[in-house]
Amino acid sequence: MNLYRGIRNLAKSNSAQNLFLAAKEIHNIQLFENVFNFSALQEIYLNLLYFYENLTKDIVTENISRLVLENDLYADAYYLWKSTRKKDKKENIKSELYLKTSNKIKFLNKEDKK
Amino acid sequence: MENNRMEEAKKIVEETEKELESFNILEMIKNNEIIFPNKLFKVRLLTLKDKEELLIAKRKKYMELLQEKNDKGIFINLTETDLYKTYKERGINIEELDKEINKLQSEEKNLLLQLGEAIAKNESESILKSIEDNINELRGKQKVILTQKNLLLNDSLENQIEEYFLKYMTYLSLEEKRNEKWEKMFSNFQDFCDYGDESFLIQAGIFAVILNRGF
Numbered sequence: 291m292n293l294y295r296g297i298r299n300l301a302k303s304n305s306a307q308n309l310f311l312a313a314k315e316i317h318n319i320q321l322f323e324n325v326f327n328f329s330a331l332q333e334i335y336l337n338l339l340y341f342y343e344n345l346t347k348d349i350v351t352e353n354i355s356r357l358v359l360e361n362d363l364y365a366d367a368y369y370l371w372k373s374t375r376k377k378d379k380k381e382n383i384k385s386e387l388y389l390k391t392s393n394k395i396k397f398l399n400k401e402d403k404k
Numbered sequence: 405m406e407n408n409r410m411e412e413a414k415k416i417v418e419e420t421e422k423e424l425e426s427f428n429i430l431e432m433i434k435n436n437e438i439i440f441p442n443k444l445f446k447v448r449l450l451t452l453k454d455k456e457e458l459l460i461a462k463r464k465k466y467m468e469l470l471q472e473k474n475d476k477g478i479f480i481n482l483t484e485t486d487l488y489k490t491y492k493e494r495g496i497n498i499e500e501l502d503k504e505i506n507k508l509q510s511e512e513k514n515l516l517l518q519l520g521e522a523i524a525k526n527e528s529e530s531i532l533k534s535i536e537d538n539i540n541e542l543r544g545k546q547k548v549i550l551t552q553k554n555l556l557l558n559d560s561l562e563n564q565i566e567e568y569f570l571k572y573m574t575y576l577s578l579e580e581k582r583n584e585k586w587e588k589m590f591s592n593f594q595d596f597c598d599y600g601d602e603s604f605l606i607q608a609g610i611f612a613v614i615l616n617r618g619f
Contacts, residue, residue, distance in 0.1 A: 294619050296429045322434050329436045329449045330618035355526055363536055364523055370513075371520020 297331075298362060301338035307346070310339045341369065348372075416606045438611040445604075446586065447577045447611040454576045458569070461593070465568045469561055481561045491556060501553045505546060512542045570609055571597070577612040 300306050313319040322332055345365055348354050358365045432438055436449040450458065469481045482490065488498050519535040557563060575596040580589040590596040599605060 293429070293614065297433070300429050300433075322436075324436055327436075327449065327451075329615050331615055332433055332436070334618050335433050352524065353526070354524055357529070357532070358523060361536075363539065364519065364532065367516040367519035367539075368523045369520070371517050371524060374517060374520075 294334075295362070297335055298338055301335060302342040302345075302359060306339065307343060310343065341365075345369070416603045417610065436615065438615060440607075444581050445589065445608070446579050446581075447574070447608055447615060448579060448586075449615055450573065450576055458572055458576060461572050462565065462569050466561075466565050469564055481564060482559075484557055484560045484562050487557055487560050496556065498553060498556060501549055505549055505553070508542050508546045508549070512539060512546070515539050515542065570613065573616060574605065574609045574612040577616065578608050 309319070309321065313321050321336075322328070324332075328336075342359075342365075345358055345368070348368075349356055349358070354368065355364075358368050437446050439446040470479075472480045474480050491498055515535055515538055519532065519539065522531055522535060572593060575590055575593050578589040578596075579586045581587075590599070596605075
């Protein structure tokens with residue numbers, strides 16, 4: 291839908307990103323008139339603000355192509371790949387952590403403690 | 405006749421989408437309401453009380469549709485599961501369409517991951533473009549099959565409930581400016597259903613969905 295594209299463009303704009311950053315750091319700055327009961331539209335907009343904030347960080351730190359800011363499909367694909375890679379990494383760490391049983395572990399009873 | 409109505413509705417949706425482009429998106433997000441260009445009507449976010457009324461109305465309608473029978477004592481409204489069976493008996497297999505959609509979606513996900521990795525590795529624009537084209541081709545195929553499936557299940561009990569839910573949501577969200585004050589446009593749901601200007605209601609429906617449910 292074209293409106294969705296419009297919201298994406300707004301969320302990645304410098305002014306929206308600056309306001310978002312300021313609202314996170316300065317308590318008095320609000321993004322919306324309401325502070326609770328957010329509409330679906332507002333939730334989508336907030337997600338997109340986070341999405342483009344992370345993407346901009348990756349352009350600087352990971353040196354990825356700026357094309358992700360021009361093409362929505364590229365942005366979505368990169369984010370999907372990144373989140374899948376993160377998930378895989380987490381699972382690898384989990385499978386590496388396991389308790390090795392050995393004769394060094396001693397289970398003490400009350401008398402031994404004394 | 406039904407096709408003409410569908411075409412007409414499609415035209416209104418397209419026009420509304422075009423119109424929405426000229427709206428001030430920031431205002432729409434900030435205020436939790438969408439005001440019509442003539443400034444006389446608006447659609448607002450539902451309150452908790454509205455949502456409760458909406459759920460009660462939906463449940464009531466659901467029970468009504470579920471129990472509705474014809475003169476011969478046969479249930480009139482078929483669920484999606486019933487329709488799957490009925491179509492299968494007539495040689496149309498919706499499960500096959502589902503399988504095809506799942507297959508295309510999984511292919512699309514693989515290509516998206518491939519594209520994401522190519523972006524991370526700073527591959528050339530021509531490589532990115534070729535993967536992009538493949539994704540768009542798969543999406544086109546999915547759209548065709550989904551349309552086929554939706555047409556087959558158009559009159560299911562679930563779809564009738566969804567249609568009723570959206571209508572009721574629009575009825576609750578719509579307000580009119582009277583003497584400089586915003587007031588509910590219709591005092592009851594029947595008045596909403598009897599309203600003559602269908603294109604206005606479709607437009608209001610789109611606004612209500614965007615605001616209350618997203619895209």
